[in-house]
Amino acid sequence: MQRQARIPTPIVGETTTQSAPPRYVRLGIAVGLGAAIWLVPAPSGVMPEAWHLFAIFVATVAGIMLAPFPMGAVALLGVAASTLTGTLSIGDALSGFSNNVIWLVVMAFFISRGFIKTRLGPRIAYLFMAILGRRTLGLGYSMVASDLVLAPAIPSITARAGAIIFPVVQSMAEAFDSRPSDGTARRMGAYLIKNSFQGNLITSAMFMTAMAANPLTVEMAANLGIEVTWTRWATAAAVPGLVSLLVVPLVLYKLYPPDIKKTPEATRIARNRLAELGRLQRGEWIMLGTIAMLLVLWIFGKWLHVHSTTAALAGLGVLLLTRVLTWEDVLNEKRAWNTFIWLSALVMMASNLSTLGLIAWFSDRVSGLFTGVGWLPALVMLSLIYFYSHYFFASNTAHISAMYAAFLAVAVGVGSPPVLAALVLGYFSNLSSSMTHYGTGPAPVLFGAGYVSLGNWWKLGAIVSVVNVVIWLGLGGLWWKIIGIW
């Protein structure tokens, strides 16, 4: 029997390393930072409420980075602080919880449980493997292709990479006697693991619903009056995304080649696994139909007058009515509730900071520094700084919370086409996680499997980051010109 797909990491694990200072020291730093800002008088042109909310926001983001408590708890403490200090009314403080983009992602979390429960997820992976798996490079592409198919409806990258792709990769590597500890890692496992990780980041960038914090960028853009729909995000990402998915596995294959190159055995193993799974079960058919319906509604929703969140609600409704998912499954989906809380809290703060005028004030100040520089070099510079600053972040959410709104405001302030700037920074929020072993949820899971050495992880990550930047800014830029985004 195939190993049961399991999620290998704790859901709300605290991501600090063992050498981190004690919990309450980290809490003290975050709170102290916020208190210091609070006590400084608001600069002229900034309302006291805006300044106070900024202080709370900085403390919250610092708390997310230092992680004295899990991210959800830190976010909720931030909400509590914002209303307890009288900075926001209780209505404003809770406003994020009915945000429709957040519910789009929360619904997708619930729906994605169906891929694991019905085993449709692993089946898709083995199907691609049976078709493409005659060579190790083909195995790499089959994992990336599976991830791409699953991405639009699985916003948890850790679930996608960790609970669906990772077990398949691991069992395949073991079938070829490639294990982390006995000197056989480079035979095959190391390449597949590294490749699956990089592929996962590219697919995360390709759909608004493919990574939990993508909606945070959408909402921050909306606060600046920039509309990014599900379709616009996916259309603009399609060409650079597909090219990246073709190029990156090849680059890794050349730079980090597996010892075993030909794997005729793999297609047989994959077919055996498919035989074990048997014919498509009722639940899998329904999942397929639901995902097809979702994609149609997400892509053509504008013409059909169906909001993307309405579509996701309908999708979950189908799964509940057919009992592919039970209500108990929904209530057990702790990742969804966790994301719901932190995402709502951050969206609420970002939205109120914007309403209170702080983002505009900041952008006015900083944009002045770019006088005489054209918007295009400025945007490239801003996006590269944004990208490579991810070396300092342990989660996409922290990175986006801390930098996205400010960088976007400045980019627009210097004259960049707004949608272009919003999308580039949005895509880079995902792609920039390629570089480290701690930068995003799946990184510790896949790095932690032990196949790839730390040095190789960083070196290859840096190279892939350049490849992605070139593809997305170069070819992507061309594509975005063609479809009229700038």
Place this chain on the structure above:
Amino acid sequence: MQRQARIPTPIVGETTTQSAPPRYVRLGIAVGLGAAIWLVPAPSGVMPEAWHLFAIFVATVAGIMLAPFPMGAVALLGVAASTLTGTLSIGDALSGFSNNVIWLVVMAFFISRGFIKTRLGPRIAYLFMAILGRRTLGLGYSMVASDLVLAPAIPSITARAGAIIFPVVQSMAEAFDSRPSDGTARRMGAYLIKNSFQGNLITSAMFMTAMAANPLTVEMAANLGIEVTWTRWATAAAVPGLVSLLVVPLVLYKLYPPDIKKTPEATRIARNRLAELGRLQRGEWIMLGTIAMLLVLWIFGKWLHVHSTTAALAGLGVLLLTRVLTWEDVLNEKRAWNTFIWLSALVMMASNLSTLGLIAWFSDRVSGLFTGVGWLPALVMLSLIYFYSHYFFASNTAHISAMYAAFLAVAVGVGSPPVLAALVLGYFSNLSSSMTHYGTGPAPVLFGAGYVSLGNWWKLGAIVSVVNVVIWLGLGGLWWKIIGIW
């Protein structure tokens, strides 16, 4: 060792009996009912959107009563239907999720976990027992007093009665050799169980945060422009509530006497249990402090300018910061997430029905029937019909959803003082569960323990219902006159 407090029923159990028709027949009935209303042309004076939402609302409430799926799933399907049919925008459909009264209750759910986790809940019960437990009547009062102390911060009546009080009652009954099956039930257990059940319903009526669906009545009243705050609810309930808590145990003691009347042994047992629990632990001290802070903020919030939901957020914040509760505890609190979904869905529908004018239209029609009847007899009549119709309901939520808004609107329409009508119907939404073994969450748990026969459960329930009605309408009416509610 004391038995570990456990919640004895599934959290989202489907409450239908075994003889119910199959799931999809029940679903068909609910959907068919909604479809029939949808297809009937809207009466003159009613907007089509209002009529369509009414159809979806009726289907949802029918779904909650017939329970083809758990309540949360039915409610979410109702939300999906409301926006998929274009009856409501996605923004309106999701609006309930940021309602501050709902978050008050959700926060209280999280906080209440602390009573069970720290064992403060059972400690309180044994403490009262050590003081009052020399006689069986005193044991009855000690259970009721414990429930009263816990009620303001535990909105799950099933958790309160089932997970805290019930294990204490059961272990006490067993200590006196009173068991359900061997003819010894009436010795002591039967009285204590029945008494705890009735006491639980009275405490549920006494605080807005003492029963999960109470906020639904508050929001339905708010839709009619009637403001019911936490303090107003509690103040008005205090006198009739305390009198009920004194009288009902005595009535049951006379009508349904336990064989064992004197129980000097019980205080010794309680003291032993307290000794086993040891000194107050750090977590219990923090829980006590948090609850004290909450009560102060809830009672004096108006003067301190702290919203009741802000207070609850702060309370949860304290428990998280001190790690009395972990974030994992919060995410695991499935009852809270379940309540969040169904409560938000129902509040959203009720609020939109009101905004769209349906409640006013209905009230205008029906109020006409009361022409020539004074508001006082009309209100008494309406509240009695409301009360005794609970024989037909298997949950407080279903009862409130189906009848509260309409009955309140009619009561106000015939001239009743609005706050008076809102409170009476709100209190009766709790007290009316006294009569059957299926009318509210704790009923099947406590009846299911097997101490009380079905005949006695119903007979005593009917008698207690009359006692409560007399106390709350009679003495309550007097109290409400004194404090100026009418």
